[in-house]
Amino acid sequence: MVLTKPALGEDVQLGMLHDVRSGQFFAGLSLWDNNVINAKQQVEGQQVQDPDFTYTTSLDDARVWAGLDLEGCLNLDLGITKATGWAMYLKDNTTNIYEARIDVSFRVARRIRRIPQNTLSLMQHQHNLDDPRFTHFVAEVVEGGSATLTFVQSCSSREEAKTVTSRLKTDIASFLVGIGTSFDVASQSETDAENLKISYSGAMAEEVIDMEHARVIARGMPTKLGRQLNTLSYTLLPISDLESSVRREVRAIDANLVAKVAAVLKAGSTAWTALTNLAEKDVFRISFPAIEKQIRNFQAAFAEAKTGFTASARRILPELRDGTTDYNTTSSELLAAAALFEQRTKLAEQFIAKKLTEELVLGETVASLLNDGFENRLGPFTTTSLAKTEAPRLLLSFGGASISRYQHPLQKELASTTLDSARSGSFDTRRSTADSEDDEDDDVEDEWFENQRTVANVREACAALRQQRLFAPPTVSFGVSSIEKAYRPVAGSGKMKRVKTIPGDIVLQQDGRLLIVTSLLPTAPAAPKLAIKDQLLTATWSRERSEAEELAIPTSGFTIRFRPLPNALKDGAFPRATPNEAFTEILCDAETTTVVIDKSNNGGVSLLDDCDYEVTLCVETPVGPSARSKCAVGRTLRLPSVASRMIDFYFNDKQRLSCQRRGATPWELYQTGGKDSLFLGLSVKAERRSTQEPFLDELAVRIVDVAAEFEPEIEAALTQDQDNTIVVVFAGTSGHGKSTEINAFISYLLGGEVDDPVRLMVIDDRGANQAQAVTQCVTCYRIRPLSPLFEGKTLLIVDTPGYGDTRGVERDAFVTAAMSEFFKTIGHVNAIIFTCRANEVRTTLLSPVSTYVFSLFARDVQGCLRTIYTFSDAGAPLARAALQELQWPVQNGEVEVNNAAFTIEIDNQNVDKLRDWWLMSVKGQYQVMQMLLRMPPVPTAQSAAVTKTRLTLEQKCKLVEKKILRTANDAQNLIARLDALANAVGAAPGDKILVIQDKSVEKPVPGGKATTLCLDCNWTCHKICAYSDNEEKKLCVAMTGDKCDQCKGRCHWTRHKNAQHIIVVEQFSEWVVPEDLIKLWNTNNNTLEGALLNAINTYLALQEELRDDILILAQMTEVLKSTALLHDPTALLGYIQTLILTARARGAPPEQLLQLTTAKNTLLLTLEVRKRGVQASVQSQVLLQVLGAVREEMHRRMKLQPRERATEEAKSCSLYNNLRECLPPEIQSKAPDPLKVKRVNWMGRTIAGALYPENLQAVVKLVQVVLKDGGVVAALAAAN
Incomplete structure (x- = not known):
């Protein structure tokens, strides 16, 4: 059997002996000496070209490229074979179950050395063939160089690993360009260099620092590998090829068996890596070291199991390859060992899954509490260190047996699995019920985070601690800890018992002790019971806390909170309370169960009558108060209103109150066809008369106390007291309901009801028509805080005279004088209210009011301006757009009222409708009062200065007007005399x-x-x-x-x-010319000029005075522009013009027309000065300049001797041209053209210039131009 295998970094040489059963070479043993091999070997050299190159994205792919089959990979993982040098990257060194990995490998094959087959039989070999350890020998080796760069980055998920792999591939491609390699990538990216690990596998070890260093190494690889002759792969031949009598039986292992063992081993390696990662998680490593220790213990047990399986596989695999052993028996043993390790791996996977779930639950819960500001008391803290505190500390504990146990039940299960159970296949990871009952702590299913009740307890404890933290004082701290044991109150014994905690227990750390107070934190008590008698509320409650609760967290007291509550169904038109009233608290000791709520614990103020009060209770403890109980609501009895008491007060003492008294207006009952009215008595407290012309010594301001005889023990605050006196100024056009609104507002403050027998009145508007104002002077009505609506404040209601009535502008001017006295009397103002009809769209009627307010008040009262629309109905008030056009700040605040029901008597036909209209009126007045209570005081000092400047400006305008008209007449006379002089001045005598x-x-x-x-x-x-x-x-x-x-x-x-x-x-x-003739001519000229000089001197003196007056007006106007709310006479000018036309149409007497014309001229002058500023005096300045120059020229000529004068008259004169050059551009453009000047023409002839008489005539025309269009004089003259 011929085998070709990768060398894996080993120095494999020709002739080396090998045992394929164990995969081992025998170092130092060879069939031939090197000199024999070198003599017989056949060498095939190869030309060094570009290296073989590949990149792989997994360890399995890298091994396949290196030439390892499944059995070779298994041998490498079991340690049967070793990988060194250039093959080191093929070892499984995974440190994270999710890794992005790329192996970039280079290989250069330089030569192949072999012993030819026909030479083998002829070669002599040593006597090693008889040794049974040897099965094969090396017959061929491939030599060259190989190296690999490995890039690894740990990831948190499989998806992230894919993404990072793609990015790594892109980045690595950038430095492989140009060395014969290529990647199929789209574009370059950037790698997270901080978490990237780069290693180098080669013949010589080399440390790679970073990506740039890897780039340098990669570019040098082709050259470096081209010089190496390391063994890359080898071919094995059986020994029987050398000696047919020597046979070694080598059995092939079943591929399925190899795959099974490899899969089990890989799963175990993956589980081992996961256990390592699990133990390194911050939640366990930092916060829960007990769980980390538990993981380490399980990992150690699993490592022992893995080592045992690896040892068995390393022993059994060679036996299987040996043909002398019983294959079935040996393979069964290997399968049993694999099954046992597979079962243990599954236990490890279960353990890992459980701990990942636990890590998720613990991490989310702890992080949520720490983000809320809880203290982190987790980690290596002991009970002793936790106990070192005096202030209370509430801790959410994650402790107990299920967290702190040293050995996990699955670890015991792993240790209890045996080879017998694996062989029988009877293994089951589930424990029996009996086992669970015998050992509660070791129950596999006894994980706290898998118990729904325990998880619910943890959530409830978190919610309870967060709730308690809302109420706890700053001295009480909250945190998260892991406590094993603490004391728990024992009900009925009054003692404490030290017990184990469970996850989710709330532990109180105080006075050196740790107490379990789960479910013992103070909770909301039952609502107190209320008893009502008159204006008193009595709240009663019981002590409900259990003995265990009191033993753990004793009650230190109770807190009663109460406040008035609006009730739309019962309050009707006169609500006593507003939404979101402030609470008042009453602190009681732990023994108190009843408290009476009255003015003694309400800031000295009696409870409101006919008003709902909500009352809540909470329990005070050392760790803070409990949540508040549900609200108990009670309603106080209704007391007679101030209005009804006033009415009774009048009828009980009618005779005395109706008597005339000096300095007072008596009470008066006025009975008409409508609703009867009771006019309250007024007592004059102060009066101030005008100090301004033409209203000198006329009554300007009156301060009166309203109903001073009623309940005199209630005192009014001083008008100078800004904190306790609210000053509100009402202004409005005559006939727009201002006086009625004030009466309705005062009636509301006094508690007037729709069904009262009479209406309370303050301002007497009987006999007034719609065209004339009721108010004749500035009247200040001082009203004491007679009802709770005043909130202890004295109200000073200022009623100003109306503007624009039929009495003309003289009364409007009086308002300015009266307000000037008002500012001298009252030192602050809170609000200035413009009252106008809601449907009024005519700006001509509203403009005088807004303009006068803008003119009378300084800019610091801008925020005090408010609007009340009277006669309001459904829909938006039409007057709003008109006021906005007049720049009145309606956005500051506006209230709509309709006081139609205020003076109408109730009858059976209109009772429901009238009550609805009354409710509308009262709601509007309520909004007005709420608005006033929120407005701060603003001093009137700046407004007083504005009014004083305005009065001075108006008086000065009247004087300047007369001077303007006078100077205009005098200027016409001067023009005529100048023209006469120009014609009279002749040439001098001619005999020489x-x-x-x-x-x-x-x-x-x-x-x-x-x-x-x-x-x-x-x-x-x-x-x-x-x-x-x-x-x-x-x-x-x-x-x-x-x-x-x-x-x-x-x-x-x-x-x-x-x-x-x-x-x-x-x-x-x-x-x-002879002297006597010259003297006679000169005497005649001097006589004419001397008479004219006197007239010019008189005119210039008056003109200089007028110029100075206009400059003063300009300065005063600038002051008003910078200090008044808005100084704009334009609107009033149109208003006065309308009054003039109306007066002429109805045949008004000449005196009234004269007043209106004077007012118009004053406004016109003010307007011109406002528009032009200091330029308003330009006309006077020009006239002074022109006539002054004429006067100087006449003086100069009159001083000349007769002969000199005669010579001078014959010369060209440049008087007019010089004056024209100095004129302002706007006048120069309209002046007559320049006169001709003396010059020499192109023919050399001298052209004479204009003489003195011609200059005088040009000056006359210039003066006429200035008077026609030159400033305020021209404007005023044109208007008249």
Whole structure:
């Protein structure tokens, strides 16, 4: 039988003896000496080319490529044969059951050495053929080089292993390019180098550091392997080929038997690897070392079983190949050993499956608790270390026999399996019931995580600990641990017994002891029983905890929690409580079982009447309170409302309350065809009169106490007390229900009901029409906290006069003055409420209110602005869009109310409808009060400054208006007189005589020469000077000391410079007009100009004053723009224009029209100043500039001597052109064109420029342009 096998790294030589039964070579024994072999051998050399290359993705594929058959693989796994050198990668060194593996192998076959068949019989051999150990000899060897790079990465699943293998294949392909190899890959990837293990199998051991190092090794392999002559494979011939008389019977083993043994061995190896991985899991290794030890013990037992099976297989397989043994008996023995190990492997697989399940349950449970903030007390913690604490600690324990046992029942089962049971086939992994009853701890089925009751207990314990942690104080800690034994309370004995724990036990660690408190944590008690008497609630409960509960976690007290609760079915239109009211707690000791709930434990405030109260109970313990009991609900009795008590108070003392008193308005019952009204008495506490013109000494602010005679023991907070006084300002257009809303709101606060005999009123609107406001001054109604709705706050309701009524803008202006006094009186405000009809869409009516509010208040009250829509019905209020157009911040908060039921009497026909409307009104008022209680106070200091600036601005505008109109008239007069002057100024007389005069002239200095010129005297002190440097002029001969001898004033030498010319005196002759004629002409001109100068001086003085006033207006406007909510006179201007047209249409008296016109002019002026800012004074500035220049020119000409004046008049004048160049661009573009100037044309002729009279006429036109379109003066003049 000829056999060809891989050398597996062994140094196999020709002639070596081999036993195929045991797979062994006999070192040192050969049929021939080397010199004989070398002489007789046949060598076939091969040319070294590219190496054979392959890559495999599993150990089985690698072995097939290496030439190992199934029996050869089995021999290698059993250790019958060894793999060394280049074949080391063929050994099973798996460390993880899920691995991504790629073996990249290179092989270079350099030569084949053999002994030819015809030579064998002729060769002499040593006398070794008689030894029965030898069956074959080596007749041929293939030599060369081989090496393999192995890439292995551990994975967590089979799917991950596939993915990683694909990625490894892609990455490895990148460094094999160019060395004769190729991979079928799509693209490159990146490998997780940190977890990748790379090894090298070759003739010489070599350590591979990383992927880059592997790349270097791979590229050097072809060259390196091409120089090696290691044995790659060999061929065996039977000894009988040499000597026919020597025969060795070698039996072939049944392939099925080999496959069976290999499969069993592989399954065992896989189980061994899984046990190793299992023991290394963090849950067991770190958190549960007892389970890790249990796994290690089982692994040791299984290792012993595996070693036993391997030894049996290594012994039996050679016997099977030996033809002298009984094949059937020997094969049966091997099958029995394989069956026994297969059964033990199945036990190991069961154990592994159980532990994986346990690891999953433990891992998820512990991780969930640790993520919730529980302490990690797992691992190598002893009971002693756990006991070192004084503060309570609640622990979820995973302990007990099923977790901490040293030997698992399956391990005992594994040890109890025998070869006899394997032969008989009677093995069963299930234990009998009797065995289970005899040894509870060893029961195979007794796994805690397989017991549904135990798993449920663990979940319940987790939920209980999480629940208790919600209520526990910070001193109580929570954690996870593994405790073997702890004390458990024994019911009826009052003692503790130390017992074993089970998984899911809750253990209390306190005062050095560990107590099992599973199912003993405080639980929610039964709801307390309530008894109601008047405004008192009495809560009663019983002590329900068992003796064991009290022994483990004693009760330290009870906590009663209560709060008012809204009840839509019983509260009706007047709910006493709001949703989500705050709880009040009462702490009781452990012996108390009854508590009375009244104002003594309610912050000194009596319980609300006619209101549901919910009461809950919880048990206090050292580990925190229990969950709260179910709510017990009781309702207090209804007490008479404040409104009903007020009505009774009035009728009981009607005579006294109805009497007139100084400084007070009496109570008054008003009976009409509708609902009777009771006007509450008002007591004046303070008044403030206006200090502003034209409303000087007129009543502006009044503060009154409402119903001061009723329950006087309830005191009002001071108006300056920002914490206890809520100030709310109501503003609105006349006739939009503002006063009615205030009355309805106060009635709600006092508890008014729909069926009260009378309506409570504060604001008296009797006799008022829809066009006029009820309120005449700013009235502040101070209301004491008479009902719980006030929450102890005093309410100051501010009713402002209405805007836009028929009394005109004078009363609107009064509001500004009155609010100025209000800000001086009240130091803060909480809310500013705009009341308007819900269906009002006309911005012309709403604009005055919003604009005045924006103008009166500073920006810091932006958050105080709120909206109330009166006369509201179904659907969104139409007024919202109009208010948004006016930039009113409706988004701050808005409430819809309808007070139609407030003044209507109930009768049988409308009772249900009226109650519905009443409920609608009360709900709206409730929303208003809730809104007010949440709003913080805002100081009024900045608003006071805004109002003061606004009043000053309005007064200043009226004065400026008169000045503007006056200056406009004066400007027209000046224009006429300037025009007259321009026409009157004529040419000078023309008769001339010859006159000779001396004149100073400049002459150039010869080239390269220097001269000394005095800058002050404009005179040449030294014609030719030796010093050309100005710093050396002190050395000039004209100087004596520091002074010049040639200057009349003895000028200092530093005032002398070098010049390029000298100044000399020469005589000139010319023809001139005689002096007497010039004087007469000059006298006439001076008379005209002198009269005009006086008028110009007067006008300029007034214009300068006007300019300064406009600048002041601009500064005040800038202040308002930066401080007021919104300073925009545009809206009011349209409103005033509408009033003017209406007044004219109905034939209003001239006085009213004059008021409206004055108001319009004031707003117009304010608007122009706001738009232009400091540029509003540009017109006045230009007029000052123009007329000032004219005045200066006239002064200059009048000061000239007659002859000089005559000469000047004949010259071209640039007065107008100079003025025009300095004009602002917006006026310059509209001014007359520039006048012609003196110049020389292209023919060399001189063209004369415009004379003085022409300039005056151009100035006249310029002034007319400025007055027509130049700023506030022009705008105001055009409007009038």
